[in-house]
Amino acid sequence: MESLDRAYNVTRTFVESVPKKERKRYGQFFTSRKTAEFMASLFTIDYSKNELSLLDAGAGTGLLTIALVERLRKDGYKGKIKVVCYENDASVLPALIENMENIKNCFDVIYDIRIENYILSQQFSEMDLFGNQVEKYDMIIGNPPYKKLVKEAPEAKIMSEICYGSPNLYFLFWAMGIRNLKDNEELVYIVPRSWTSGAYFERFRKFLFNNCVITNIHIFESRDKVFDGDSILQETIIVKIRKTRNKPESVEISSSETSDFYDVRSCSVDYNTVVSQNKYVFIVTNEKDVEILSRVNSQTSTLETDNLRMRTGIIVDFRTRDVLRDTREDGSYPIFYSHHIKDGRVFWPVGREAEYIVTDKSGYLQENTDYLFVKRFTSKEEKRRLQCGIYLKSDHSQYKYISTQNKINYIKCENPELAYGLFVILNSSLYDAYYRILNGSTQVNSTEINCMPVPPKDSIHQMGLELIGMELTEQNCDKIIDRWIR
């Protein structure tokens, strides 16, 4: 029987013996066979080396190591193979040892299982306290644990230079992996997609791109079955990086419907299109995506430079219940929620609860002026990620102030034309598609929107003039956008 077959039998017996809740505590999801083989196939192998050192941090039952060793030997690598596996869950150790013993016998490898915390057993700096360099490996393969940590967690503390807020263990494993990688060598990890954008991962991305380049990305079009038997909510991708500052010309981006990999499609995309100037990572999968990026990237302003910053609504309603009212009363002001945004407009009141606010706290109120409101959350099934509504102060001119719940974002405008112009941009199919390439989640993040290339303010104003009097549809926005952004 092949080693991987045997390792899967061992893994299945382990999985069946441990409740899912228990495995979740360690961030334990085991890679499916096809995924492990695909990940192993991505490495470029230097057959001239007499010895190769492999690292699998968070090894579980060792499936990734086995897939890589199997590939090395099947492809004719004759040198010595030394494997190091870190795993801190004692209950999985018997399965890991059984699998490692098996590949030792089948493929002549030397292995070392370290029953330690991969992060805490090392320093994050190049040198340890005694001036010794951290251990370095030729090949690193991994499926790091997905686990949210508190800010004060010891792992977060020793890696504070890449953390912002409460980090997730997966990118700490990744950054430590980069430290443990020899220069010019490769690391292949399967990780959630979340690190590709957003301020939260900015320090990590900076560290990544100061040390490495991306050479391959694989995405799964459906989330099911990436991990053996377990469905997960996070969108998952496979990434290969090389530890060098020499940028390749392109990144190979492949995709498949599921982790069966029977329908892999692949394209080479210009490196600077994937890794943008501001270090966001754009996962482009076809020519159409490339065209979308190049059209948007031809614009020279941003909402930030146009002085049209998007901000998040100011009221967290469950913390401010005491100032919210269901009906109008003296001194009350309107408060807007995402359910008031519909068909490009803002409809208020609609007879739902807490549509009024009574307060003299300035932090709870904002000027009643012209705005574009944008929903912060949409569901995966909805057609558009960016859903906006134009709010004009003339709609409710009796109020000096208004308020907004934090589940909407808003852009304050100097006049109605700008609100209409911004609607043209954010309600177009071009910008909706651009945003989806940038951010795989369903949340609209104002920091990312503020960095998107957009036309200069004068042009936005003109675009707004063109839309006034027309129906507020995506088609009409697209017609205008197509004239302004070619």
Ligand SMILES: C[S@@+](CC[C@H](N)C(=O)[O-])C[C@H]1O[C@@H](n2cnc3c(N)ncnc32)[C@H](O)[C@@H]1O
């Ligand atoms: C997502 S699982 C992946 C297992 C295996 N590599 C695979 O792909 O099937 C992550 C593994 O990391 C282990 N782990 C979690 N935290 C760890 C830590 N701090 N140090 C070492 N291993 C850890 C978990 O017990 C779990 O087995």
